[in-house]
Amino acid sequence: MAPPNAPRRGSLQYWPRKRARKILPSPNWKAIKSDSTKLQGFICYKAGMASAYVKDETPDSMTKGKKIVVPVTIVECPPLKIFSVRFYKNGKVAKDVLAESLDKELKRVVRLPKQNKKEDLGGDYEDVRVLCYSVVKKTNIKKAPDLSEIALGGSYEDKIKFVKENLGKEILVSNIFEKGNLVDTRGLTIGKGLQGPVKRFGITLKAHKSEKGQRRPGALGSFHPKRTTFRAPMAGQLGMFTRVTYNSKIIELGKAEKKFVGIKNFGDIKTDYAILTGSIQGPAKRQLLITTALRETKKQKKKNYEVIELR
Template sequence: MGHRKTHAPKRGSLAYLPRGRASSSIGHIRNWPEYDESPTILGAAGYKAGMTHVLLIEDHSYSPYFGQERVFAATVIETPPIISFGIRAYNLTPYGLHALTEVWMPELSNDLRRNFTLPVDYDYDKALNQLEEKKEKISEIRALLHTQPRLASVPKIKPDIVEIKIGGGSIEEQINYSKQILGKQITIGDIFKEGDYIDVIGITKGKGFQGPVKRWGIRILQHKSRKTKRGVGAIGPWRPARVSYTVPRAGQMGYHQRTEYNKRILKIGERGEEISPSGGFIRYGLVRGNYLLLQGSVPGPPKRLITLRYPIRPPINIPEVPPTISYVSTKSKQGV
């Protein structure tokens, strides 16, 4: 009998090329969903604490386990209130969005000094008048928000800044809404509610420079192979005399921006101690304040900022009531 040829395609997807390092540890949202209700900000941000598991009643009617208790993995994201410190107006041009003007709140947080130089004698009324004058040209309004890491268990003081689109209503209504929230703290419960589906944007765990076996999942060659075992057997023909981009090569692995769609919010809480495991989350600690419990996993290591967004392609069958949770594991994650 001859040797039977095995089929072993590489595991990595070419859709994610180039696999370079992300430019920032904060995920950048490139697209926003359509939203037709009253004006609201279409996203938020929080810090990934860790994972646990929950028991909940299956409430999807199409599931064969409908009405039964099921176990699911869940991610805890600590979401201290975010502060709206600015309004940014955009005009749509043939070359994309162009920033027209922006308004900052009169008294900025001192912690923002760690991000940029704060303006001296800022004229808030003048900036507001400029916004009103350019109202006809505005095609999109976004809120400038900063986090409050002092209220979370992340070991830093410098706030993270995110820009979130305001959706719903007319431009006039969006401007009025952005003025109402300017300088105020916004909790996660003001934006989302239990049972909602959301998209999460984050930067994955960095794994450094890795070879093609780990990076692309190619076969390890037999032990008598010439030159190498953990490399590609042939990287291409003589002609054309160059290596195609489709050939698995060594390089950066991890620390890439990724978006995961339709993560269900199982619970929104204000008392972190009810969700924190004994001894705290590994490499994070205790959740102290507002938090979000999401079904499934989220990209990135503990302490990383996770950007949350209204779903851009929501599922069709969404249960009308929030899920019923019968148990949340708070047992120690330390292995004792």
């Protein structure tokens, strides 16, 4: 009888399996392309999940015109402000212009200069991006803001125009995204700490009469070469990994105005909010970066839900 064959346990797509270095990931902005002359992303915070009664208005849907229940995730989106403007040349930052009248809470995160030099916004450069920070002090979460570099859409002149119009002003999520848009959500998963190979890689439990334990591989490798390869499933870190949830649809966007009170492990939503279809990685209060969809799918794009109520 031939030995049973099975695919290897644990994807090598994600390696090494260790904690991410920073909470907000840096997307490949060159791959994310959009015609809109706005920010390509926005910093938000996960509030929690719920079930929503929606009216299905999707064309050719079997439940069109009916009331259905869909899983949704609620995120709080406090305003953003521009911290600095970065000018790129030959793929590197050539000039960094700091904004004026910055919030004092930034001292908790970065070291601010005593005197700010005034520089012109312009010049012969290839690209312009902005380093933004969230005005999270308006929420119940914390005071220290989160910073992330976000790309701009449109031509070079359109980017300069957007920066000049919004420098020193608060940027709302309703100015960047609209109801019905598809977005990608980037952030860290829930941290699980040190876990064994059964939970970490999904290997099968050995027979109950096995020696040296059931929840471990039968062998860590062959006799030769006399070393353990990195492919052998062993105990280690699980969770706190950077992951992306693709093509979540925004089905509602607006001001909270005491709509969401007493969310478990989160509290009240005080600023703007967005309701996204499906689940999103991370626990409550996790920082997330929602970006323009990298690759839209027809199935997700044509979905049209009208929110009736949350249950």
